[in-house]
Structure formats: structure tokens, C-alpha cells
Amino acid sequence: MSHDTTRRDLLKAAAIGAVTIAPGLTLIAPPAQARAPGQPASPTNRWGLLIDTSKCDQGCTACVDACKTEMGLPALDRPATDAQYIRKVDVRDPKTGNQHSLPVMCQHCAKPPCVDVCPTGASMKRADGIVLVDRHICIGCRYCMMACPYKARSFAHEDQTGQSAHNPRGKGCVEGCTLCAHRIDAGGQPACVEACSKEGGAAMLFGDLNDPKSEISQRISKEATSRIRADLGVDPAIRYQGI
Amino acid sequence: MGVRAVLLALVLGLFSVMGAWAGDAGPSFPKATSKALGGSCVDDPATMRRHHFDFLKHQRDDTLRQGIRGAKYSLKECVSCHAQVKDGHAVPVNAPGQFCASCHEYAAVSIDCFSCHATTPQHQQQVEATR
Numbered sequence: 393m394s395h396d397t398t399r400r401d402l403l404k405a406a407a408i409g410a411v412t413i414a415p416g417l418t419l420i421a422p423p424a425q426a427r428a429p430g431q432p433a434s435p436t437n438r439w440g441l442l443i444d445t446s447k448c449d450q451g452c453t454a455c456v457d458a459c460k461t462e463m464g465l466p467a468l469d470r471p472a473t474d475a476q477y478i479r480k481v482d483v484r485d486p487k488t489g490n491q492h493s494l495p496v497m498c499q500h501c502a503k504p505p506c507v508d509v510c511p512t513g514a515s516m517k518r519a520d521g522i523v524l525v526d527r528h529i530c531i532g533c534r535y536c537m538m539a540c541p542y543k544a545r546s547f548a549h550e551d552q553t554g555q556s557a558h559n560p561r562g563k564g565c566v567e568g569c570t571l572c573a574h575r576i577d578a579g580g581q582p583a584c585v586e587a588c589s590k591e592g593g594a595a596m597l598f599g600d601l602n603d604p605k606s607e608i609s610q611r612i613s614k615e616a617t618s619r620i621r622a623d624l625g626v627d628p629a630i631r632y633q634g635i
Numbered sequence: 636m637g638v639r640a641v642l643l644a645l646v647l648g649l650f651s652v653m654g655a656w657a658g659d660a661g662p663s664f665p666k667a668t669s670k671a672l673g674g675s676c677v678d679d680p681a682t683m684r685r686h687h688f689d690f691l692k693h694q695r696d697d698t699l700r701q702g703i704r705g706a707k708y709s710l711k712e713c714v715s716c717h718a719q720v721k722d723g724h725a726v727p728v729n730a731p732g733q734f735c736a737s738c739h740e741y742a743a744v745s746i747d748c749f750s751c752h753a754t755t756p757q758h759q760q761q762v763e764a765t766r
């Protein structure tokens with residue numbers, strides 16, 4: 393009986409998470425909470441992004457710059473080999489001249505080819521859908537770089553110094569966007585999303601695709617969105633609007 | 636007592652003397668700087684000396700592969716407490732004579748933790764980045 397009451401109270405409290413201020417105007421509580429120490433990532437979450445390309449300016453690199461700073465990636469001005477977790481891709485429809493600029497990072501595929509081909513188990517998908525490289529066991533064979541349809545991974549060619557404390561990285565290993573797992577685990581959002589909302593066009597929305605009440609789920613259930621190369625069937629967690 | 640037993644006793648006695656001598660000549664390293672954990676390590680020094688690598692090796696898999704944060708043992712925390720600050724700059728823990736390097740050199744252990752992991756604390760990195 394008391395168990396029932398407790399549950400009902402909890403459900404009520406959960407419902408209050410989304411507060412209706414006035415008819416048609418709803419304030420949705422921030423999606424992410426820091427996970428309790430000792431708790432593993434949970435398959436009840438699937439973290440993803442919604443990127444509105446109509447708000448993304450061609451000249452803006454706020455997300456790319458923020459990523460480099462956050463992850464301690466040096467800019468050696470060698471485009472062929474510099475580590476790159478996120479890049480701006482400009483696309484143009486030759487028939488109509490219609491142009492878009494969009495940030496592309498690891499798409500955190502639900503069926504990641506990089507994981508399928510990895511001979512060591514270093515490429516892995518966390519329970520909450522974040523795809524990572526376990527550089528403790530990566531042998532640097534770069535099969536995953538070949539397999540990734542989104543050109544999302546980089547290889548560290550040189551000895552590294554001055555790494556950021558939350559992004560260990562070194563020579564001979566493959567690396568890529570972690571969706572800022574260290575921030576997400578602490579209840580935050582990725583550095584690129586934060587920078588885009590502060591200095592960019594506020595084109596990126598981060599949230600839990602598995603939570604039907606999250607803002608991202610609400611929007612993708614109502615608005616038309618697409619995924620890059622959806623035909624490949626790898627089920628990316630990054631969705632785009634306007635392309 | 637046979638001759639063998641006498642010899643054994645002599646040899647053992649010699650070892651204990653050498654042991655004491657070796658203890659005195661052990662590596663010297665700077666003391667931890669941070670009082671973040673109440674001035675003491677997460678475990679007693681003898682256990683840490685003998686087992687820190689086992690602890691860290693298990694913890695790294697839990698953190699990376701399962702996303703478990705806030706574990707008792709963490710390389711980030713080792714660095715956080717044990718890096719010295721000199722003239723406002725953090726000294727890498729793997730620099731000669733520093734906490735990690737002094738013991739590893741003494742014990743002739745070659746580790747590759749720091750080919751990837753940061754050797755200065757995050758809080759200090761942030762302070763220095765704003766300068």
C-alpha cells in the first residue's frame with residue numbers, strides 16, 4: 393500500500409517535470425542529470441543531437457573551435473593529419489544552387505560499422521549508445537576509419553603532449569567524438585552544443601532520444617528530420633533538419 | 636644444528652641487514668600537495684605502493700567501457716593530488732624526480748600511462764589556460 397503511494401507520488405513528481413505555464417507554453421526541465429557515482433551508463437538512455445542547418449552559418453566554426461579546446465586537440469595546421477572530431481561540411485545542390493553548412497561528427501550509430509570491423513574490441517558502444525575507442529587496447533590498425541561511412545575518426549600520428557585531463561590521447565591510436573561523455577556523465581551537454589548556443593546560431597539540440605518527454609524526442613516526433621546516409625541502415629543518433 | 640642451518644641463519648641475517656639498508660636508500664619523492672581528500676590517500680600507502688597498478692587497470696575498464704564515474708581509484712586523482720606546482724605552473728608527475736617518475740625509475744618500471752594521460756591536474760590546466 394505504502395509502496396503504491398510512493399510510486400504514485402513519484403509519477404506525479406515526474407509529470408511536474410514539464411510545467412505548463414500557460415496554454416500552449418510548456419517549460420521542459422533540463423534533460424540530463426549527473427549519474428550517481430559508481431553507476432554505469434544505462435541502456436534506458438540514448439543520447440543524440442538534432443541539428444537545424446537553417447540556423448547554421450557557413451562561416452561559423454564555434455562548435456569546431458570549442459571541441460578543439462575541450463578535447464585538447466592541437467592545431468598543427470596540417471589538415472591531412474590533424475585530429476578532427478567535428479568538422480563543417482558545406483553542401484550545395486548543383487541544380488538549384490541551394491547551399492547548406494552542417495557540422496558533422498561521429499554519428500554514434502546504433503549499428504556502428506566501426507565496432508563490427510574492430511579486431512581487438514577497442515571500438516565499442518556504451519550502454520547509452522555513445523560509441524568510443526578504448527585506447528587501452530586499440531592497436532592503431534585503422535580498420536574502423538575505413539569502415540566509418542562518415543569520416544568521423546582520426547589517427548594520432550605523433551607523440552602528444554599537453555592532453556586535456558578528460559581526453560587522454562596518444563600516438564598510434566584512433567580517436568573520435570565521444571559526444572563529450574565526460575560532460576554527459578556529469579549531467580552536462582557536449583561542448584559543441586554549448587558553444588553553438590552561446591556564440592553560434594543555436595542550431596544544435598542535445599538530449600535523450602529514448603525519453604519521449606525530452607525536448608529532442610518531442611521535436612523529432614513532430615518535425616521532419618533526416619539522417620545523413622540513412623540508407624546505410626546504421627541508425628545514427630545525430631539528426632539534421634533542413635537538408 | 637647442522638652446518639646448513641647455520642649457513643642459512645647467517646644468510647637470512649645478512650638479508651635482513653641489507654633490507655634495512657635498502658629501505659633507507661629508497662626513492663625520494665615529493666609529498667602530495669592537495670588536501671582534497673583530507674590530506675590522505677584513498678588507501679593506506681603500503682597497499683597503494685603494492686597494488687595501485689591493479690586498482691587502476693580494473694578501474695580504467697569500468698570507467699571507459701561502462702561509464703562508471705567517481706570510483707575510489709582514479710589516475711586523474713593520482714595526478715590531481717601528486718602534481719607539484721612550481722612558480723604557478725604544474726610540474727608533470729612523470730618529470731624526473733616527481734612523484735610517479737621517482738619510484739618508477741627506482742624500480743626500473745616503464746609505463747605508458749602518460750603517453751596518453753594528462754600529467755598535470757585539470758584544475759591547474761584551467762588556471763593556466765586563463766593566464
Ligand code: SF4
Pocket residue numbers: 497498499500501504505506507523539540541542543544545568626
Ligand atoms: S559515425 Fe563512424 S565512428 Fe561513429 S559510430 Fe558510426 S561508424 Fe562508428
Ligand code: SF4
Pocket residue numbers: 509510511512513514515525526529530531532533534535536537565566
Ligand atoms: S584502429 Fe583501434 S579501434 Fe580502430 S579498428 Fe583498429 S584496433 Fe579497433
